[in-house]
Amino acid sequence: MAETQHPHGHSHSHVHDAASIAERLREKGYRLTPQRLIILAAIENSDEHISAEDIYEQVAARYPNVNISTVYRTLELLKKLGMVYEIDLGEGRIRFHSEGSGHHHHLICQSCGRVIDIDEATLSSLRDVLLREYGFQAELRHVGVFGICKKCREKKSGGR
């Protein structure tokens, strides 16, 4: 089963082990299937954000008959249970990550497509403001900010 890797080496490892997953699913009346466990493991083992297609490939390697619709249905369920989160990097497809994957943010250049990782702390004050002023608990685990990167600004070229 899933060996959960935590890139930052936090002491509170294994937020979801097999037992807690089972418990969490069961207490809501859901069943524990191998597909669900493998799918969650794929997400947790991925250091990066992972797409439904990526998950499907990983799962299919061990479980040849799975169907991608099962992946989507399971993702829907895990989202609802708060066990996985979405991030949209503007690629026309959604990516997923679990609680355990490192918190960081991305600057996505709309000109050259470059993705720059930035520090978590850069957005932490924003989270505080949103919570204080709007009572809104922002999901800032993985945020994409669009714009123009330094290099492209220096080029300052354009057009056709």
Add this chain to the structure above:
Amino acid sequence: MAETQHPHGHSHSHVHDAASIAERLREKGYRLTPQRLIILAAIENSDEHISAEDIYEQVAARYPNVNISTVYRTLELLKKLGMVYEIDLGEGRIRFHSEGSGHHHHLICQSCGRVIDIDEATLSSLRDVLLREYGFQAELRHVGVFGICKKCREKKSGGR
């Protein structure tokens, strides 16, 4: 579904009139077609963020034979020229807005779908930090931040 609250009722004047549009298109070697004018007008006249489908409907009302592919191609062009901008509210479809529409940001509740508008100033310090520390010019005209809204946090219910 998505309940949209819009505190600001600004009616912005048109930054791009027919003459400046024509100029801007021509200087890049593009032609001025009625479709392009109507599409841009639809975006500018929309107080809200407007989807390609919305634009298509508006255009089709006056220009019955337009095809939605023309809308997409024109949007691509106007984006390249910096005359319209995209915003992704996580609906599985992209919305568009022009320079003229008010700058503001959205808190999108992942639980109930509510969209809460927040003030531009809330993110202005973030823009400064990103520019100063990363040389990154963030496109923060219209930003969507995902999370859980106050009401849903109070309910604290879940699943199924």
Add this chain to the structure above:
DNA sequence: GTATCTGCAAATCCTTTGCAAGTCA
């Protein structure tokens, strides 16, 4: 045993593309 899940196939939704005909400059 039976309600929940899954695989399969087909459908849906949004967006893109090839191509021949139409149009702006």
Add this chain to the structure above:
DNA sequence: TGACTTGCAAAGGATTTGCAGATAC
């Protein structure tokens, strides 16, 4: 006229759905 644009139709990719058979409990 001739390059740029469009309409049309068809393709494309991501995600969803109906349904009958399989499975967890």
